[in-house]
Amino acid sequence: MIKDVVCTFCGNACDDIEFEGDYGRNLCPVGEAKFARKERIKTPMINGKEVSYDEAIEKAAEILKSSKRPLLYGWSSTVNEAIRLGVIIAEKLGGIYDQCSSVCHAPTTLAMIEQGIVGGTLGQAKNRADVVVFWGCNPVEAHPRHPTRYSVMARGFLTRGRSDRRVIVVDVRKTPTAYLATDFYMIKPNSDFAIFTALRSIVNGHEEAVPDRVGGLKKEELIELAKTLESAKYGLVFFGLGVTHTRGHERNVEAVIKLVQDLNKKTRYILQPMRGHFNVVGSGEVPAWEVGFEYAIDFSRGYARFSPGEFTAVEALIRGDCDAAMIVASDPVAHFPKKAVERLKKIPVIQIDPHPNLTTKIADVVIPTAIVGIEAEGTIYRMDGVPLRVKKIKDTNYPTDVEIMEKLLEKIVR
Amino acid sequence: MGGGNLTIVIKPKREFEVCVEAEIVPGKTDFKVYLGKEVVPIEELFYVENIDDGEDRILLQGDFSRVKWIGKSMKGGEIIVEGNAGMHLGSFMEGGRIIVKGNADDWIGGMMKGGEIIVEGNAGNRIGCNYWGESKGMEGGKIIVKGNAGNYVGEKMCGGEIIIEGDAGDFIGTEMKDGRIVIKGKAGYTGWDMKGGEILVGDCELSPSFVKEGEVFKGDVNVKGNGSVKILKIN
Amino acid sequence: MTSILIKNGIVVDPEQNINGEKMDIYIKDGKIVDECKADKVIDANGMTVVAGGIDIHAHIAGPKVNAGRAMRPEDMKHVRMKSGKFRCAMGGVLLTCPSIGYEYARMGYTTAIEPATPTLYAIHTHEELDSIPIIDKAALPLFGNWHLTFKFAAEKDVEKMKSFVAWAIERAKGYGIKVVNPGGVEAWMYGKNVHSLNECIPGFEATPAEVLTTLMKASIELNLPHKVHVHCNNLGVPGSAETTAETIELAKKIGEYCLHITHIQFNSYTGDTWKNMGSGAEELAKLINDNPVTVDMGQVIFGHTTTMTADGPFEFALFKLAKSKWINKDVEIETGGGIVPITYRAKSAVNAVQWATGLEFGLLVDPDKIVISTDFPNGGPFTSYPYIITLLMSKKFREKEIEEKGVNNYIEKATSLLSIETERTFYDIVKMTRTTPARILGLKNKGNLKVGADADVAIYPFNCNDMPDYERILKALENPAYTIKDGEIVVKDGEIVSENWGKTFWVKAKEQSEVIEEELESVFKYYTVSRGNYGVREEWIRRAEAIRV
Known part of the structure; x- marks a missing residue:
């Protein structure tokens, strides 16, 4: 039996999985799906024809080197060691490094640039929190073990579990998570910003600035919610794509950060984004220490320039700001807007991934690799930034992402 | 501050592979033109014509929606963009005037x-x-x-x-x-x-x-x- | 590996009592040797040859440092070097990993210690240390707000504390014991702070004094090369000088050397409000000189910077004061942290006192007991060490800076700086940047040029026996003729010419984790990381070097 295996599906990165052959104890249903056998890309390909790894890497290097500005995108489902090499490759090529955050939690980074963030580890939910808020997120479906392992029912050093906690869910519909709540507030879609700000006005003693209704909630309900928030000894707000990907985007996050800052003048509060992929945090941390920024980085001048909305993958594709792309462990064809996908179809695309997906169909060069966390080890960061080492639990003939990146870098600086 | 006494007329020659960055400002003819990671001579991408008319002006004819940083840190003179303008138009500008007849992209x-x-x-x-x-x-x-x-x-x-x-x-x-x-x-x-x-x-x-x-x-x-x-x- | 002869240099090595003697130094296989056949000869005639500099306290790696970078693109956008033969180097005051390695080497520094890593995040800290080129490094894990520390301190159980320290240092692949505002960060989890050494830490029967005392005893009994490295309680507020003096008293009671007080400047203010705050440096310098403690400066540099510390409640107070952005991180039951950008202004009375206080320490404390630091990035950039050294070496330069920067004349009333005539000799400076930090860290092969020492050498283009004026000193210190790391020339005339990868030191103390097995089991029952996944394995580190004690 292999113990303490880290699940490489969601940002929970549960590290208590025990493997007995193909059976993983403690896995949740989505984790099980991740570890279940899936279709693989069998061999490297150039324009659909099977080739050797050397030929595929040579061709990839040739495409990247002859490009005026290649886009290197993906990264949130591989290990930091591969990401680091990817950042260096982007630097040496004079290309763009961007990662999956730019279509999920990048608003959190932008809000942090403006305000910082009052944060903590998931252990704070478990050990200290007596008020836990889920705002625009639905862990029961997206991060299934979150409520039992960290937040709702979890017992900790200074808490006895569910009975010690008031759980508040704020969402536009009654999600499965809402059924776990002490209080559920149904709000109008796209009104998060206004509600956060109204709550902040109340917390700061300015009820007079709040209209009778905000975002579908009556003023009395807002005052009641503000009182509940203030009643915490140690409160924690989890927020998800319902906050970052609705009207307001990073300003929604900034608004909740400012609310939490002001709550800290009365009691203790922290905030935690519910990050999706298991290493989406690492794909921002690594470039930050290597070149200073988390995403949307252009190296065309020989140094790093940060410009979200310009050097983010979707915008760079739509504006025609890149003329080749390398996609690592991601499927932009499935997830990007139509105009961005159209551009991808026009330019040479290299794909590095264990599994075939829609991007495989348009890729000129396809390089299959070992599955991180099953066939390859390395470092990843949980949603709260806690670093974990994912394990190799099965042998494989596929090369790892790190090995491919090393070879590619060698060919590029040669 | 521009100090030029010409009208410079600039027109794109061809479709760009990627967006162009060029800090085009009046009174300056030696600005760099970036095409992705390459610095290219302006003539490679644009027709440039100088008209000695005593003006301190730049006339951008055609589509400049994929040209960024037009008029960056400009201190005087005039830029007229007859079509659309790309990102970062007139960023850090200190003086002078920019007129865009068409649309402008983000960050003006x-x-x-x-x-x-x-x-x-x-x-x-x-x-x-x-x-x-x-x-x-x-x-x-x-x-x-x-x-x-x-x-x-x-x-x-x-x-x-x-x-x-x-x-x-x-x-x-x-x-x-x-x-x-x-x-x-x-x-x-x-x-x-x-x-x-x-x-x-x-x-x-x-x-x-x-x-x-x-x-x-x-x-x-x-x-x-x-x-x-x-x-x-x-x- | 090439062998090098540094010919006719003027050598300064306080460890060997060598003060400005013309000598030849031989290097082979990364070490200083007696004599060898040299592949390369460096003509160091008229130049000063010293060991590579050592920074005992600089926040250079880990989650806190990186969060600071991510929060401040306006600082990170500064370009120090374009990508080419080497990596692109970015950052203004905060720096990327490549920048950190290059900038230290460009000053003739070859070792730096990251002084605050939560063990839970140690993997991250080591990933960043591994990305810093050239220099040797090490990390100090945080102990001052661990629940287990409080428990063993309350029980005054040195045996268990020893086992816990050895266990956690091994897990973190750390180098020693770091304590930040003991008890204060736990109090911050309740929105509070602790304000004296003798008050109870919320939820525990222990006091900060007991935490410090038990840890100091444990550090002695474990024979750690570097003893307890403390960021005192009450940092950064008027009246902190008193707490610092009391902390020194605790070490005095133990009777042997076991305490390094870090960034002493930030903990040395008198008065009870910001209006009447003054410097306690004169009194504290006497105490330091008379007692078995060492310190580093924590010098403030005028300009903007980003403060970052495990002292969560301090950063919250600073956030309210500065009204700027604020990052906070509460880390399980181990520690916390905060980040706030600030600007030190010469014209501000408070900032001027801070500036002057750091210099007072640099001029008044015995050079065998003080190390130059800015507590990077809290006081300012480490790249200003040449500037600080020049201030310490020249009263004329100090006067010029006060005049030109318009330093608030409140320093005349609140500090003794203006009346200090001392000008540090270069011999003193070599102590304060090489010999003393190496001794405090217990790094025998560093900070000196003895046969067998690591071949980390800096050659500055001036003659220390015939000191030039301050302008030329500053220029020479900023542009070493050569920096040699592990026997390889990495810098020539102030520019990077080659890149190698330094070691990461960690301490393997005698571990008896069975003594604390019950406590560890109870911790991991509720931790969010399994015991098997907690910590760092040696093979994950690029070039780990264990020091066994």
């Missing part, structure tokens, strides 16, 4: 200190804003957009004036400290964390952190701000 007049930008069509997001992490947005000068504007207008603005004759998106005058924003049409969220300055808007969704005082709304209460928002529809 970013952190500008003086001069004038007139866009006759529509403009994108982040007009007169601060760049990432910087503490001051537009400090002086004037931006006029005759069509509609995108999201984020005049963030952390410390002076100068922005006039949008059509509608604007969300977040008008966020953390504004001074200066004036006029939106003749409708806007989304307006005035958040405003510390000072003035916003006039046809209609908007006011941040729920303002208190009515006579004709105007004052706020933002959460930052003990002294900004004023006047909503023309109501008053």
Whole structure:
């Protein structure tokens, strides 16, 4: 039996999985799906024809080197060691490094640039929190073990579990998570910003600035919610794509950060984004220490320039700001807007991934690799930034992402 | 400051593989032209014609929607963009005038200190804003957009004036400290964390952190701000 | 590996009592040797040859440092070097990993210690240390707010504390014991702070004094090469000088050397409000000189910077004062942290006192007991060490800076700086940047040029026996003729010419984790990381070097 295996599906990165052959104890249903056998890309390909790894890497290097500005995108489902090499490759090529955050939690980074963030580890939910808020997120479906392992029912050093906690869910519909709540507030879609700000006005003693209704909630309900928030000894707000990907985007996050800052003048509060992929945090941390920024980085001048909305993958594709792309462990064809996908179809695309997906169909060069966390080890960061080492639990003939990146870098600086 | 005495006419020669970056300013002919990672001679991408007419002017003919940083840090003279203009038009501008006959992309007049930008069509997001992490947005000068504007207008603005004759998106005058924003049409969220300055808007969704005082709304209460928002529809 | 002869240099090595003697130094296989056949000869005639500099306290790696970078693109956008033969180097005051390695080497520094890593995040800290080129490094894990520390301190159980320290240092692949505001960060979890050494830490029967005393005893009994490295309680507020003096008293009671007080400047203010705050440096310098403690400066540099510390409640107070952005991180039951950008202004009375206080320490404390630091990035950039050294060496330069920067004249009343005539000799400076930090860290092969020492050498283009004026000193210190790391020339005339990868030191103390097995089991029952996944394995580190004690 292999113990303490880290699940490489969601940002929970549960590290208590025990493997007995193909059976993983403690896995949740989505984790099980991740570890279940899936279709693989069998061999490297150039324009659909099977080739050797050397030929595929040579061709990839040739495409990247002859490009005026290649886009290197993906990264949130591989290990930091591969990401680091990817950042260096982007630097040496004079290309763009961007990662999956730019279509999920990048608003959190932008809000942090403006305000910082009052944060903590998931252990704070478990050990200290007596008020836990889920705002625009639905862990029961997206991060299934979150409520039992960290937040709702979890017992900790200074808490006895569910009975010690008031759980508040704020969402536009009654999600499965809402059924776990002490209080559920149904709000109008796209009104998060206004509600956060109204709550902040109340917390700061300015009820007079709040209209009778905000975002579908009556003023009395807002005052009641503000009182509940203030009643915490140690409160924690989890927020998800319902906050970052609705009207307001990073300003929604900034608004909740400012609310939490002001709550800290009365009691203790922290905030935690519910990050999706298991290493989406690492794909921002690594470039930050290597070149200073988390995403949307252009190296065309020989140094790093940060410009979200310009050097983010979707915008760079739509504006025609890149003329080749390398996609690592991601499927932009499935997830990007139509105009961005159209551009991808026009330019040479290299794909590095264990599994075939829609991007495989348009890729000129396809390089299959070992599955991180099953066939390859390395470092990843949980949603709260806690670093974990994912394990190799099965042998494989596929090369790892790190090995491919090393070879590619060698060919590029040669 | 430009000091030139010519009109320089610049026209694209061909389709660009990727967007071009060129800090085109009046009175300067030695600006670099970046095509992705390559620095290319201007003639490779553009026809350039100098007309000795005593003017201090640049005339951009054709489509410049994929040319960024036109008029960056410009100090005087005039740029006329006859078609559309790319991102970062007139950023850090200190003086002179830029006229865009078509539309402008995101980030016009970013952190500008003086001069004038007139866009006759529509403009994108982040007009007169601060760049990432910087503490001051537009400090002086004037931006006029005759069509509609995108999201984020005049963030952390410390002076100068922005006039949008059509509608604007969300977040008008966020953390504004001074200066004036006029939106003749409708806007989304307006005035958040405003510390000072003035916003006039046809209609908007006011941040729920303002208190009515006579004709105007004052706020933002959460930052003990002294900004004023006047909503023309109501008053 | 090439062998090098540094010919006719003027050598300064306080460890060997060598003060400005013309000598030849031989290098082979990364070490200083007696004599060898040299592949390369460096003509060091008229130049000063010293060991590579050692920074005992600089926040250079880990989650806190990186969060600071991510929060401040306006600082990170500064370009120090374009990508080419070497990596692109970015950052203004905060720096990327490549910049950190290059900038230290460009000053003739070859070792730096990251002084605050939560063990839970140690993997991250080591990933960043591994990305810093050239220099040797090590990390100090945080102990001052661990629940287990409080438990063993309350029980005054040195045996268990020893086992816990050895266990956690091994897990973190750390180098020693770091304590930040003991008890204060736990109090911050309740929105509070602790304000004296003798008050109870919320939820525990222990006091900060007991935490410090038990840890100091454990560090002695474990024979750690570097003893307890303390960021005192009450940091950064008027009246902190008193707490610092009391902390020194605790070490005095133990009777042998076991305490390094870090960034002493930030903990040395008198008065009870910001209006009457003054410098306690004169009194504290006497105490330091008379007692078995060492310190580093924590010098403030005028300009903007980003403060970052595990002292969560301090950063919250600073956030309210500076009204700027604020990052906070509460880390399980181990520690916390905060980040706030600030600007030190010469014209501000408070900032001027801070500036002067750091210099007072640099001029008044015995050079065998003080190390130059800015507590990077809290006081300012480490790249200003040449500037600080020049201030310490020249009263004229100090006077010029006060005049030109318009330093608030409140320093005349609140500090003794203006009356200090001392000008540090270069011999003193070599102590304060090489010999003393190496001794405090217990790094025998560092900070000196003895046969067998690591071949980390800096050659500055001036003659220390014939000191030039301060302008030339500053220029020479900023542009070493050569920096040699592990026997390889990495810098020539102030520019990077080659890049190698330094070691990461960690301490393997005698571990008896069975003594604390019950406590560890109870911790991991509720931790969010399994015991098997907690910590760092040696093979994950690029070039780990264990020091066994």
